[in-house]
Amino acid sequence: MSVFTQQNFKFLGNNTDKQSVSFQLINNLIVIPLEINGHQLSFILDTGVSRTILFNLSSQDSVGLNDIERILIRGLGSGEPVEALRSKNNTFRVKSITSSNEELYVILKDAFDISAKMGTTIHGIIGYDLLKDVVVKINYNNKRIDFYNPKTYNKPICRKCESFPLQFYRNKPYIDTYIQLNSSSSKMIPVKLLIDTGGSDAIWLFEGTKEELQTPKKFFRDVIGEGFSGTIYGNRSRIQKITIGEFEIEEPTVSFLDSSSTFNARQFKERNGSIGGAILKRFKVWIDYPNKRIVLKKNSSLKAGFYYNMSGLHIVYDGQELIKEKAVTKFTNNYNSNNQTNSNNVISFANTYFYRFKSKYKIDKVVGNSPAFKVGLKVGDVIKRINGKAAHEYHLNEIIDMFHTKPGKKIRIEVERAGIKLKFEFKLEQRI
Numbered sequence: 001m002s003v004f005t006q007q008n009f010k011f012l013g014n015n016t017d018k019q020s021v022s023f024q025l026i027n028n029l030i031v032i033p034l035e036i037n038g039h040q041l042s043f044i045l046d047t048g049v050s051r052t053i054l055f056n057l058s059s060q061d062s063v064g065l066n067d068i069e070r071i072l073i074r075g076l077g078s079g080e081p082v083e084a085l086r087s088k089n090n091t092f093r094v095k096s097i098t099s100s101n102e103e104l105y106v107i108l109k110d111a112f113d114i115s116a117k118m119g120t121t122i123h124g125i126i127g128y129d130l131l132k133d134v135v136v137k138i139n140y141n142n143k144r145i146d147f148y149n150p151k152t153y154n155k156p157i158c159r160k161c162e163s164f165p166l167q168f169y170r171n172k173p174y175i176d177t178y179i180q181l182n183s184s185s186s187k188m189i190p191v192k193l194l195i196d197t198g199g200s201d202a203i204w205l206f207e208g209t210k211e212e213l214q215t216p217k218k219f220f221r222d223v224i225g226e227g228f229s230g231t232i233y234g235n236r237s238r239i240q241k242i243t244i245g246e247f248e249i250e251e252p253t254v255s256f257l258d259s260s261s262t263f264n265a266r267q268f269k270e271r272n273g274s275i276g277g278a279i280l281k282r283f284k285v286w287i288d289y290p291n292k293r294i295v296l297k298k299n300s301s302l303k304a305g306f307y308y309n310m311s312g313l314h315i316v317y318d319g320q321e322l323i324k325e326k327a328v329t330k331f332t333n334n335y336n337s338n339n340q341t342n343s344n345n346v347i348s349f350a351n352t353y354f355y356r357f358k359s360k361y362k363i364d365k366v367v368g369n370s371p372a373f374k375v376g377l378k379v380g381d382v383i384k385r386i387n388g389k390a391a392h393e394y395h396l397n398e399i400i401d402m403f404h405t406k407p408g409k410k411i412r413i414e415v416e417r418a419g420i421k422l423k424f425e426f427k428l429e430q431r432i
Contacts, residue, residue: 008099008101008102008129008132008133009092009094009097009098009099009130009133009134010097010098010099010133011096011097011149012096012097012098013096015096016149016152017148017149017152017153018146018147018148018149019094019095019096019097019146019147020095020144020145020146020147021033021094021095021144021145021147022143022144023045023143023144023145024042024120024143025140025143025281026118026119026120026397027118027200027277027397027400028199028200028201028276028277028278028280028281029044029046029118029197029198029200029277030044030045030138030145030197030277031043031044031045031118031120031122032044032045032094032145033094034092034093034094034123034124034126035091035092035093035094036054036090036091036092036093036104037064037065037090037091038091041054041123041124042120042121042122042123043122043123043124043125043126044114044122044124044125044126044198045125045126045127045130045145045197045198046125046126046127046196046197046198047127047128047131047172047173047194047195047196047197047198047287048127048172048194048195048196048197048198048199048274049125049126049127049128049172049198050127050128050170050171050172051103051105051127051128051129052092052102052103052104052105052124052125052126052127052129052130053073053084053104053105053106053107053124053125053126054104054105054106054107054123054124055106055107055114055123055124055125065085065087065090065104065106066087066088066089066090067087067088067089068085068086068087069085069086070083070084070085070086071083071084071085071086071105072084073105073107082107082108082109083107083108083109084105084106084107084108085105085106085108086103086104086105086106087103087104087105087106088101088103088104089101089102090102090103090104092126092129092130094130094147095147097130097134097147099129099133102129103129113316114226115317116316116317116318116364117226117314117316117317117364118317118396118397119317119359119395119396119397120396125198127171127172127198128171128172128289131287131289132171132289132290133150133289133290134147134148134149134150134289135147135148135149135150135153135286135287135288135289135290135291136148136286136287137156137284137285137286138197138280138284138285138286138287139284140280140281140282140283140284140285140299141284141299141300150288150290150291153288155295156286156295158297160297160298161286161295161296161297162244162245162246162247162295162296162297163293163294163295164176164244164245164293164294164295164296165292165293166195166289166292166293166294167192167292168289168292169268169270169271170267170268172194173194173195173287173289173292173294174192174193174194174195174268174270174271175192175193175195175244175275175294176190176191176192177190177191177192177193177242177243177244177275178190178191178242178243179191179203179205179239179240179241179242179243180239180240180241180242180243181212181216181239181240182216182239182240183240187212188243189210189212189213191205191210191213191272191273192270192271192272193271193272193273193274193275194271194273194274194275195274195275195280195287195294196274196275196276196277197276197277197280198276199225199274199275199276199277200225200276200277200278201224201225201253201254201255201276201277201278201308202252202253202254202275202276202278202279202306203239203242203252203253203254203255203273203274203275203276203279204224204234204254204255204256204257204273204274204276205254205255205256205257205272205273206256206257206259206266206271206272206273207256207257207258207259208259209266209269209271209272209273210272213256213272213273214256215235215237215256216237216238216239218237218238218432219235219236219237219256219432220235220236220367220369220431220432221233221234221235221236221367221368222234222235222236222255222308222309222367223314223365223367224236224255224257231365232257233257233258234255234256234257234258235255235256236253236254236255236256236308236431236432237253237254237255237256237432238251238252238253238254238306238432239251239252239254242275242279244275244296245296247283247296247298247302249279249282249302250303251305251306252278252279252306253278253306253307253308253432257273278306281301282298282299282301282302282304283296283297283298283299283302284296284297284299305406307404307405307406307407307430308404309367309400309403309404310371310403310404310405310407310428310429310430310431311370311371311372311403311411311426311428312366312367312368312369312370312371312372312373313363313365313366313367313370313372313377313403314363314364314365314366314367315361315362315363315364315383315396315399315400316361316362316364316396317359317360317361317396318360318361318362318382319360320357320358320359320360321357321358321360321392323356323357323358323390323392358392359391359392359394359395359396360382360391360392361382361383361391361394361396361399362380362381362382362383363377363378363379363380363381363383363415364379365379366378366379370429370431371411371426371427371428371429372424372426374426375424375425375426376424377413377415377424378417380417381415381416381417381422382415382416382417383399383413383414383415384414384415384416384421385412385413385414386399386402386411386412386413386414387402387410387411387412387413388412403428405428406428407427407428407429407430408427408428409427409428410425410426410427411425411426411427411428412424412425413425
């Protein structure tokens with residue numbers, strides 16, 4: 001029986017049972033197209049949010065907002081609440097799935113600038129408002145989401161699928177799992193974790209929510225993420241394994257967060273942390289809010305290793321800069337002065353130059369005692385080249401992925417600092 005009686009999003013058009021949408025997967029986060037009041041925008045699909053939030057709106061993207069009032073929003077991070085607008089009676093559309101009575105929260109000052117951190121324009125995040133009215137199947141391998149009408153949806157039948165009940169608190173889904181902290185103890189600790197498609201890490205654990213949940217001896221302090229109320233810091237480490245039903249995932253990375261960064265998230269006293277995209281992407285995932293369940297089917301990456309940013313560099317998109325490029329034009333002289341064919345063709349080249357705007361990246365944070373920190377890279381350095389390739393030839397996600405590869409990989413990086421170009425070299429270092 002459905003636990004949500006109000007149906008806001010409706011399936012329109014000829015196909016009222018299913019709609020398929022391609023998505024971008026950036027740093028383990030799902031980015032889908034969402035139309036608001038007739039304007040096409042890009043939103044993160046985030047099971048960890050109960051409200052639809054718009055935080056990056058330029059004059060070119062402006063949408064008409066209805067029934068506005070000012071409020072304050074507090075999120076993860078230790079900073080102050082942020083000012084926002086609450087707007088009602090907006091029309092949302094994902095392909096032919098539409099609702100005309102949606103509430104929207106608009107952040108007036110986008111302090112953490114997620115678009116810069118992801119290297120592409122992200123306008124906001126959506127979760128419960130859409131998911132409460134649909135069943136979704138997320139295929140991380142082919143980057144497609146199927147949205148099903150819960151009135152006509154049939155539960156998938158497959159031998160390798162496993163279904164789990166979800167518990168909801170403030171419109172966010174939680175699952176019961178078990179973790180083994182270290183190899184010296186075989187004890188499996190029961191934990192309740194938020195299913196968080198909007199988190200790029202594997203696991204977050206909240207220190208002190210259970211007596212056993214303390215940072216292991218081997219860890220380092222790291223930037224874990226960004227929230228509306230500031231940067232989120234934690235102790236990055238690794239645990240022996242996590243089990244989700246019959247699925248065993250060995251040696252995942254984990255971030256232990258203290259109470260100062262997670263005060264708001266700890267209002268649900270039973271919560272012990274989160275499961276993020278680094279684990280969820282190892283499955284085909286069915287999320288069924290109306291019937292309070294999640295179905296998982298492992299894919300080929302279930303047993304793959306877990307890595308993290310082993311450089312210590314947090315790089316962000318920093319707008320565009322003019323780049324001078326050379327174009328070589330080739331001329332062939334096929335004729336002599338008597339307009340007769342010349343068997344000794346002369347080929348000449350003319351070099352011309354043109355300028356194009358290209359992506360610019362800079363260092364936003366450097367983790368203390370990391371490989372990048374040790375060689376002297378600093379916040380504000382503008383990235384010019386990485387491993388012999390111009391920085392603008394990379395997408396930011398490619399740079400981030402490079403820092404998550406196997407330890408020992410050599411990184412050669414050229415930066416510009418106060419008008420001077422400097423070269424550095426270091427190796428990715430596994431500290432946990």
